[in-house]
Structures are given as structure tokens and as C-alpha cells.
Amino acid sequence: MEKNDPRTYGKHIVQYPMDYSLCAGCTTCEIVCTLTHDGLVSPSYNRIFVDRGTRSMVHHILSCQHCSDHPCYNACPKKDKAMCIDENNIVYVNEDECVGCGLCQKACVFEPSRINMVKSADKKQRKAKKCDMCRTRPEGPACVQWCPVRCIGLSTDPLPWEVESK
Amino acid sequence: MSEMRYGYVGKIARINLTTSTVEMISTFDYVPEYIGGRLVCNKIFWDNVKPGTGALDPENMLIYMTGATTATGIPTGGRSVFTGISPNSFPEQYVWSGMGGWLGAELKFAGFDGFIIEGKAEKHTYIYIEDGKVELLPADDLWGLMVHPTQKKLEEKHGKDVKSMVIGPAGENLMRNATVTTSNDSVAAKGGFGAVFGSKNLKAITVRGHGVVRPYDIDKLFELRMKMANPTMRPCPVVREATHGMDGNMIPVEGGWLRGQVACSHGCNQHCNRLMMDMKSAFSDERINQVEKCVGIFAYGYQEDCSWSPIQNFETERNHFLPCKMLSMENPPPDFEDPYAPELFKQVRGDIVNFWKPDFDKGSVMMDMCNQYGIDKWDVIVWFMTWLSMCKQEGLLEDMDFGMEVDVENEEFVKYFLDMITYRKGKYGPIFAEGMARAIRTLGKEKFGDSIYHGRYSQMINKPLDLPVSLETAWGHSFHWQGRGFEGSIYKAGWVAHSLELMTSTRDIMTIAHFHDDYENFLKYRDDPYHSRELVDAVIFNENKAELKDSVTTCEWQSPDIYWPDMEAQMYEAATGIPTTQEDLDFASERSRLIFRAILIRNFGRTREMEVNAVFPALTIPDTFGEVATWEEWNDLVDLYYEVKDWDKETGWPTREVYEKYGLKYIADELEALGKLPQ
Known part of the structure; x- marks a missing residue:
């Protein structure tokens, strides 16, 4: 995908510039994502990712951009059952139907892919995990609510590091 | 207790580097009776390490444990702990050393609550742990690298998402105050366990996990996230500070410097660590970021000791705050309706000591060298450098030829000295690599430990006070x-x-x-x-x-x-x-x-x-x-x-x-x- 790609995005999580707030690297966003959705903590389950600056201590937050043309949805062999679109055009995963094939993950135009896959020896446990904006949660996305430094929020605009070729 | 599924993940890996074997121990042999972390370490050490074992002997065990809260999202649970016999303690004794970063959480995602390292590898080795498997791999291409290049190379080998703890040249060369360093400049420092890694031919431990940690009560967990240390939940921008330092060490910084605040460990709700951005490196023209905690401030200038107020130790219900608020400067305002408030906030000024004048770039270089060589900053700033300064001012070093004039205000000398002790160069490198407590005794404690420095002046009673040239208290610290x-x-x-x-x-x-x-x-x-x-x-x-x-x-x-x-x-x-x-x-x-x-x-x-x-x-x-x-x-x-x-x-x-x-x-x-x- 090129930087002048005409792709448009729905409302999604963005990281603010550091002169507004610096990501503290606490990974609260990853943690509350899985606690809220799955009742556990795991790097295989989170739908938002802290690209950690191990030595620079400057971290980038990555999550689904909710592409208007939703290639992940298009790639799903069980679309409208496993990968679905709700009334607000949010693409979400119905995990009861997801067979863990990974095609949605591969179809994501971002690098790294913004769709996580549960890694498990038990094939039935393998599910796609994708940001659904906490669509059924009255308070909105848990990651935004619980970020201790308010470095993430909602926007339809991509930030420069989010628009990279795959 | 094996049915318990919350908090812990159930296994401790006992890794023998001599025999290249790994034994899996159930965490539930120890918990909940021994809670986790250091309590479990103490029990394991008692059961396994015999009297007469030295810190750098293969029989010394390094025991690393997380806690039940690690990787659960309960704030501060990301902290973890090492124990073992310390080469830095004087005499060598059993100590603990805490560590932040993300590795403790990653270890639990990989299926382990902790690990035990014993024995000595025949060749330079690192340990790779992923999802229940433990491998011992050759570290020939890592040995000799400084801390950050080691971390980077391990990410190149195993993927960017791995978490590592590594040693630098100080650990390899058995410097007694060598650190074990993980991400975010977080170190296990005071035990000198970097030297124990080195003695075991162990360069690093790298971990990747994809598993699950389940906290029991998620509603309570969220309640704790909002209550513990009362997080501000507001933006925390990078700001350009015009000055650096505190009390009598404060100096203007030309063009200012960039300060951010970052968390030290997985899942915390605070950001106590001060991130100094775009700083001078000791090793290249490339600018670097580094973390400053309490002692680091004095690397930049140490003319006056730290001031203190009673509120730091003695509190009232109306006036108390936690230390995590200090470096982020998020202390709540004093409540002056508290009758004790005037006493609580009365400042006790630090002594004037005149160890070195403020120098922003030199301080950054000293910090960078400690980070990259893997040396405990505390010993460098508080002990090595103050000793050199006091001994020089008292004329005690005149018969000692370091190969360069001793001048702790000279950036080149600081680099020269830290290089000398890390690589055990020359006559004095091997002596100081043993740590100050041992070096002073080798050189002669009466002269080089107990001589009085005459540059101390109390600002509280307005008179000079005696201070020995060595700031030694007890146990080699x-x-x-x-x-x-x-x-x-x-x-x-x-x-x-x-x-x-x-x-x-x-x-x-x-x-x-x-x-x-x-x-x-x-x-x-x-x-x-x-x-x-x-x-x-x-x-x-x-x-x-x-x-x-x-x-x-x-x-x-x-x-x-x-x-x-x-x-x-x-x-x-x-x-x-x-x-x-x-x-x-x-x-x-x-x-x-x-x-x-x-x-x-x-x-x-x-x-x-x-x-x-x-x-x-x-x-x-x-x-x-x-x-x-x-x-x-x-x-x-x-x-x-x-x-x-x-x-x-x-x-x-x-x-x-x-x-x-x-x-x-x-x-x-x-x-x-x-x-x-x-x-």
C-alpha cells in the first residue's frame, strides 16, 4: 500500500504524537483488551499491539484501521458468519464460527498484520482476534478508557507510521 | 494444589548448564504456601545450596521468580526477582535483586513462573525459552558485545517480539558489580549477578511466549488499577526542560533537554521512570535515550548531596504520597490544613560535598557506559567516582599511576576509567573490577578507606564535618x-x-x-x-x-x-x-x-x-x-x-x-x- 493510497478508514484507535502524550510502554492497552474480551492476558489474544522500543523506550501502538474496503472480511471463507460487519460498519470476528484459517490475517494490508491468531495445539482454540472497537461496550474501547497516559484515542485518520507498504 | 489455575502458570525450569539438562518443577510444590517471588527463591536456595559455595562457583544457583500478579494486569506485578550468592556483597552472601521490564510477564506467557540456573556451560551459551521449551544455544557471536547490541542481535535471531535479559562486557569479565539488563534500562544490579552469568559462561536468556495468564477477579483487578497510587489518567507529554539537576547541582542546559516519563514494567499504571531523550552517547555520534532514576541525577553533577523532607519517610493520612510520584513530578499538593504539614515539608538541605561540577554531556556519557557495559550505576556514581574525587582532593593518589590523570570532571577520564575496570586493564583495572569494598582493602583500607575528606560542609549546622574517602556502609555497599x-x-x-x-x-x-x-x-x-x-x-x-x-x-x-x-x-x-x-x-x-x-x-x-x-x-x-x-x-x-x-x-x-x-x-x-x- 502506498502512502497516497486512496484507501479510507473507519473510526479506529490512533496513537497521539508524543508532544501530546508519550506512550509509557506499560502495555495496559494490550492487557485490558484481552481482559475485557477474553478474561485473561495473553499476547496471542490482544487486538492492539505495542511495538516496543526495547532500547529507545519510544513505543508505537498498532491496531486495526478499520479499512473501508475491509480486505480481511473479503478473505474470510465464512464471511457474515465468522467475519461479520455490524450496523456501524465495524468488521468483527464471531469467534464461535471462526475456524482459525488465518486468511484474514494474511489479507490485512498492514505490516505487521493487525489481526492476531491464538496459537494453540488444539485446533479448535485457534481463533482470529481483531479489534472490534469494543462495539458492544457502552464505555467504548477499553484500551482508550484505561490508558494511564491518554496516548491513544479515536480517529479516521491514519498516522504516518501506520501507512507502510506490506 | 495442581488444580489451581489463576495467577500462576505452574512450572519452574531448573536448568543445569553443566549437564545441559532441564528439569521441570511444579510451582505448586511451593505455592501458595510460599506465595511466589523471593519467598519461593529462599525456600529453593535453602533446600539446594550447600555452605561453602562461592558466588562464582558453578554450584551457585541463580533463582529467578515472578509473582502471582505478574502478567495479570495488576499494577506493579511486572516486577520480578533474582536471588543467589552475590559476588558484590562483602563478604559474599545470599542476596536478592529486583528487575522490571517485560521479561517476567513473557516468561509466564511461555509457561514458566520462574527458572533456576546452576552449573557452568562448557562454552559461551545463551538460553532460549519458548512456549514450554528450553534450549541452550551457542553464544559465540554474542560474547564480547555490549548490552544493547546483544539485545538487538537476539531480536534479529528470534524475532522482534522476544524479551531478553543479557550481560555486557562487565559481566563477561566477572566485574563484581555487573548487572543483568533487560528492556527499558531495567537491571538486576546490586547483587552483581552479571558476574555470576559470566562465571557460568551464560550471556543471555531470551524468552518468547504465546500462552495465557488468568487473573481470578477481573473486576477487582480494574478497581486496583484505579486505586493503586491514584493514577492521574491524563496525557503525559514529552517536554523540553531548560535546566537539569536538583538543589545545588541544578544547571541550565543549552537548548534544553527532552523529558518523557515511562513505566518500568509490564502492566503498571504509573510512569515513574524519567526518560532522557536525544542524549549524548559514549560510543557514537548517534543520540540516545536513557532512563534516569534517583541516583542517575547525580551523574550529571554532584556538588551538593540530596535534600530530604520528613514526608519522604514519615506521613500522615492527610499528607502522604508514594515514591512513584516523585520523578514524574505528580505529587499531590500539600494539605496545609494538616497541623503537621509545616514539619512534614520542612526541607533538610544536603551537605555540600564538591565531588564534581555539573556537566550534562559527561553525565550522559557515564550513564551510557554503565548501560552498555552492564555495570551497576550506583557503584559507579556513588562510590567509584566519589572515591576518586575525594582521594584526589586529599592527595592520596599521587603515588598511583592510572595511565591518565585522575579527573572525574573530565569526560575522557570517566570513559578511560570505566573502560579500564570493565576490561580489567593495566595494574588497577583488575583491582577495581573487584568492587570498591575489595579494592580498598587491597590498596590498604586505613589510607584508602578511612582517610578523612575535608570537603564536606553541613548546611544544617553550618560547619565542616568529617567524611571518610570511601562511602562504605556495610556488606560491600x-x-x-x-x-x-x-x-x-x-x-x-x-x-x-x-x-x-x-x-x-x-x-x-x-x-x-x-x-x-x-x-x-x-x-x-x-x-x-x-x-x-x-x-x-x-x-x-x-x-x-x-x-x-x-x-x-x-x-x-x-x-x-x-x-x-x-x-x-x-x-x-x-x-x-x-x-x-x-x-x-x-x-x-x-x-x-x-x-x-x-x-x-x-x-x-x-x-x-x-x-x-x-x-x-x-x-x-x-x-x-x-x-x-x-x-x-x-x-x-x-x-x-x-x-x-x-x-x-x-x-x-x-x-x-x-x-x-x-x-x-x-x-x-x-x-x-x-x-x-x-x-
């Missing part, structure tokens, strides 16, 4: 909030309490046991702390909390909250689902401290005479108000402490009854067989 030396400006009751905590320990206790008490309690022992049951009780409270911080796990900068005494119990219960009271945790920490005590008695010959004599000499140096402890006062306090603990006053050994009260009959039996139970 330097002063820390102890009334003299670094961070010396503190009321007598504070330094007496800290000294008592230090006495029963094996290293600087201040990374885990800053003394906290209620101000009204403090008023009871302010004038005579040596005969106060209240002070002894408060010391024991802080000692037990210290044990829990490394075990639940939580953090020195959020615990204890003396007005929320069961915080740790609530954390533990939320993580594990095991009904837990503060009394339960007090019992567990008392038992852990008894095991620690028994280890010191059995393996390292600890007696009253040994520990009283280790600590007392430092207390005869005047504090910033000119006060000292007398032999009688100090021994009266030790008597009282032993009495409260029900330990024998002559030997300092706990009685059989005490061991048995805490379910440790097997320890009493073994000590009795060795003649190390009181008659």
Missing part, C-alpha cells in the same frame, strides 16, 4: 539514606531505622525497604530511637513489606501504603482467587525472613557479632546534624529488636520455638545438628 554519604540528610530516627534494616540484610536494602511510618509514631521515637518499641515494630513492618514486594509481586515505589495496609493481600487475592488477609501475608513474610536468616546462619556464619560490627562503624561518622550513634545505643536497639523477634541476644540466632511457630521444624533440626541453634 555504599551509604543510602543513612545519615551520611549519599542521600545522607535524614533525621536520626530515619537513619537508625534504615541501619537496623541493613544490619539483618546482606546488601543495600533501599531498593525495597525505604522506611515508612506514621508521623505521630515518629514523634514517639524522634529524640531516642534506640529504646523505642514503636521504631522496632515499624522496622519489622517495613521488613515484612519488603519481602512481600518481591513475592506478590509489587514495587518499592507503590508499597507500602501505610494507610492501605492490606493492599498486597488484595492484589494477591485478585490474582489467585485464594482468600488472603494481611495477617496471612505477614505470616508468610515472617517465615520467609526466617528462612533467609537461617541461610545466613548456616551458609555464611551470620552472628550478632558479625552484623553489629558490620554496621556500627559507619554510624560513628557524624550525620548532617553532627550526631553519631554510640556503641551502647546501637547495642541497646539490637537487644530490643532481637527481643521482639524472639531471637537469642547473644548469638542473634532465632530459637527453635520461633522456627517451629512458622512451620520450619526441619530448619531448626538442621541448624541444631550444626550447633547453630541457641542453647
